Amino acid sequence: MAKQKQKTDPNYKVIAENRRARFDYAIEDDIECGIVLQGSEVKSLRGGGSNIAESYAAVEEGELWLVNSYIAPYDRAMFSHEERRRRKLLVSRKELANLWNATQRKGMTLVPLVIYFNHKGRVKLKIGIAKGKKIHDKRATEAKRDWGRQKQRLLRHGD
Structure with missing residues (x-):
């Protein structure tokens, strides 16, 4: 029997995640982009000290x-x-034009979702093209999540 290859990449590492973004915004699309950093910033990110x-x-x-x-x-x-400080993000001109067009539409914004080291060991940032949720949308999301938890609990315990 042949050995299975290990699927996890040793260089891939999530540095910081914006978990609140998926609750506050409806993410329509996301894009990976590079980020211009100084040497001390990269060393600090390797230690895990960041917040987006x-x-x-x-x-x-x-x-x-x-x-x-x-x-x-x-x-x-x-x-x-x-x-x-403000950090420059690296995207192609076509992607930049698409992002600019998306932000000009009503209610669209660019939200950082996660910053990570990719498989080559480079720092990448995933940004989402998002629309802000209203309060009733947030309540519906929370109710759906609670119902999912309750369903799992019922299936586990059989009550």
């Missing part, structure tokens, strides 16, 4: 930017970085 929960992406002057993301300072760096 309060951040957003914006198309300004023909470029895509990640605004208000936090990367912790790297304590052993000779030249430290600014923690909440």
